[in-house]
Amino acid sequence: MEPVKLVYPVEGGDLIEAGEASSKMKLTLKKLGLPPDVIRRASICMYEGEINMVIHADGGRAEVDVGMEEITIRMIDQGPGIPDVNKAMEEGYSTAGDMARDLGFGAGMGLPNMKRYSDEMEIETAVGSGTTVTIKIKI
Amino acid sequence: MEHSVSIEYARCRGCTTCMKSCPTQAIRVRRGKAAILQERCVDCGECIRSCPHKAIKAVSDSLCRLKDFKYTVALPDPALYGQFQHLDGTARVLEGLLRLGFDAVFETAKASELLSDQARKHPRDTASSARPVISSACPAVLRLIRMRFPQLLDHITATITPVELAAILARQKAVQDTGFPPEDIGVFAIVPCSAQVTAAHTPDDLQQPVLDGAFSIRELYVKLLTPMQQIETPLPLSTAGRGGVRWAFCGGEASARAPGERFLAVDGMDSVIRILGAIEDDRVPDVDFVELCACTQGCVGGCLTVEDPFVSTMRLRHLMREMPDSRSDFDAEVSDPSIIQADKELEFAPVFLLDKDRTVAMEKMAAIHELERKLPGLLCGSCGAPSCHAFAEDVVLGRAECSDCIFQVRARMREMTGDGDEYLPTPFRKRRKEEPAEHT
Numbered sequence: 294m295e296p297v298k299l300v301y302p303v304e305g306g307d308l309i310e311a312g313e314a315s316s317k318m319k320l321t322l323k324k325l326g327l328p329p330d331v332i333r334r335a336s337i338c339m340y341e342g343e344i345n346m347v348i349h350a351d352g353g354r355a356e357v358d359v360g361m362e363e364i365t366i367r368m369i370d371q372g373p374g375i376p377d378v379n380k381a382m383e384e385g386y387s388t389a390g391d392m393a394r395d396l397g398f399g400a401g402m403g404l405p406n407m408k409r410y411s412d413e414m415e416i417e418t419a420v421g422s423g424t425t426v427t428i429k430i431k432i
Numbered sequence: 433m434e435h436s437v438s439i440e441y442a443r444c445r446g447c448t449t450c451m452k453s454c455p456t457q458a459i460r461v462r463r464g465k466a467a468i469l470q471e472r473c474v475d476c477g478e479c480i481r482s483c484p485h486k487a488i489k490a491v492s493d494s495l496c497r498l499k500d501f502k503y504t505v506a507l508p509d510p511a512l513y514g515q516f517q518h519l520d521g522t523a524r525v526l527e528g529l530l531r532l533g534f535d536a537v538f539e540t541a542k543a544s545e546l547l548s549d550q551a552r553k554h555p556r557d558t559a560s561s562a563r564p565v566i567s568s569a570c571p572a573v574l575r576l577i578r579m580r581f582p583q584l585l586d587h588i589t590a591t592i593t594p595v596e597l598a599a600i601l602a603r604q605k606a607v608q609d610t611g612f613p614p615e616d617i618g619v620f621a622i623v624p625c626s627a628q629v630t631a632a633h634t635p636d637d638l639q640q641p642v643l644d645g646a647f648s649i650r651e652l653y654v655k656l657l658t659p660m661q662q663i664e665t666p667l668p669l670s671t672a673g674r675g676g677v678r679w680a681f682c683g684g685e686a687s688a689r690a691p692g693e694r695f696l697a698v699d700g701m702d703s704v705i706r707i708l709g710a711i712e713d714d715r716v717p718d719v720d721f722v723e724l725c726a727c728t729q730g731c732v733g734g735c736l737t738v739e740d741p742f743v744s745t746m747r748l749r750h751l752m753r754e755m756p757d758s759r760s761d762f763d764a765e766v767s768d769p770s771i772i773q774a775d776k777e778l779e780f781a782p783v784f785l786l787d788k789d790r791t792v793a794m795e796k797m798a799a800i801h802e803l804e805r806k807l808p809g810l811l812c813g814s815c816g817a818p819s820c821h822a823f824a825e826d827v828v829l830g831r832a833e834c835s836d837c838i839f840q841v842r843a844r845m846r847e848m849t850g851d852g853d854e855y856l857p858t859p860f861r862k863r864r865k866e867e868p869a870e871h872t
Contacts, residue, residue: 329583
């Protein structure tokens with residue numbers, strides 16, 4: 294059976310509205326009757342990804358494939374890229390600016406949380422041209 | 433489940449305003465009139481507030497019901513006290529109710545205060561199994577959580593609502609005072625909103641209703657004015673202090689709990705839905721207690737009140753200055769503490785689920801997305817659904833026909849006539865290059 298494909302644009306520069314894509318996705322997953330734990334993990338990952346795209350990449354888009362066995366979320370942006378992926382994966386490391394920190398973001402837990410709540414995570418990034426973070430959650 | 437929110441068809445013009453304001457997308461327009469998808473309605477009253485033709489009402493019980501009982505008790509919600517200008521104390525309102533024909537009064541605020549006292553003294557007994565604890569006081573929020581946030585059901589306190597406790601205690605007292613059997617005693621709540629009317633008849637947390645009915649604040653307000661004015665010195669009937677009366681506005685319940693607890697108090701359906709989503713994903717750390725009110729400012733904002741909710745809150749705060757902190761002691765006043773426990777588990781109501789079988793649900797979702805792509809995305813409401821997505825869902829679930837979309841029909845006309853975008857209503861035709869931009 295073909296996976297259900299969902300696409301959500303993520304607006305840049307709007308930290309207050311961040312989280313819209315994840316809450317929309319969550320409602321869709323609830324309508325499909327997925328297990329609550331799967332929905333929660335997918336939603337947390339998506340939210341972290343959204344925040345990352347807003348803070349670092351002036352937005353982007355999220356593509357979600359909901360299959361029978363797993364959910365795949367691709368967070369795609371055309372931002373500055375991540376120069377040192379290993380460093381970015383360290384808990385507490387963040388390059389977020391003051392504005393984001395003032396709002397309580399930039400704790401350096403975004404990517405680590407996505408890793409923790411997903412079953413697989415892959416980062417493709419090129420400095421200057423953008424980043425795609427792909428995560429998979431088994432159902 | 434019966435709902436108190438109902439549509440007066442003679443007044444309804446099918447204008448789609450309520451349909452777009454409904455936080456659970458429970459309204460459609462059918463045959464020129466609004467229609468409620470009963471299983472999705474939480475009785476929050478948003479549609480009642482938004483209807484420009486005053487065609488939606490909350491049906492409460494008729495006062496004639498008082499005649500069915502040998503002895504009647506009124507349970508006024510504390511929001512009632514905020515409705516009156518220049519009120520010198522709650523006693524005048526309570527005596528006014530006696531003069532209206534009730535044989536006794538039992539303040540809902542008294543029951544609220546007892547619940548607060550119990551929560552402060554025995555936080556473990558009233559807590560839910562999961563953190564943060566979510567209040568069970570607003571019946572519209574309870575229904576919303578049952579439908580849309582089932583993962584949070586075990587966060588909700590297992591205690592009954594203040595008005596339910598008031599009903600149980602009032603009936604016990606009336607039986608003692610009169611010697612009548614319990615069924616001869618009519619216990620009626622005076623409530624600020626449609627959700628409380630529904631909950632009086634079909635509670636979410638009790639097997640059997642403990643109330644005999646509910647009257648609206650709005651109806652009693654007018655009837656109370658004259659008798660209240662005629663009272664010279666009111667009898668000392670007030671039994672609740674600040675701790676109970678403040679439950680009438682948002683934050684009141686939370687602030688009457690144990691000091692040191694970190695609480696969130698959220699009002700308005702949109703904000704409630706947003707915060708529940710955040711709690712579900714653990715995005716609200718460090719919070720112990722969550723009070724959620726469907727109405728702006730809490731119960732004072734209920735659709736069956738008279739006064740502006742902000743004005744009511746101001747008046748209540750003023751009245752509270754003359755009151756003691758609390759007049760209630762749960763351990764001394766409630767002989768059987770187990771009566772505050774709900775006897776029915778809150779169940780998930782899967783009204784948004786597309787299908788029980790996930791394969792079928794996914795097929796339906798794919799079909800919904802495919803259809804939605806062909807729709808104009810105008811949210812015009814002409815199809816009778818609140819959004820193009822809701823319409824696509826209705827079509828796939830068999831609640832609507834594809835041809836109910838005016839744009840779909842007109843697009844088919846174009847196939848026949850072949851004329852540019854002339855098939856669209858004028859406001860939606862694309863501007864031609866030579867035409868200047870219009871300003872209206």
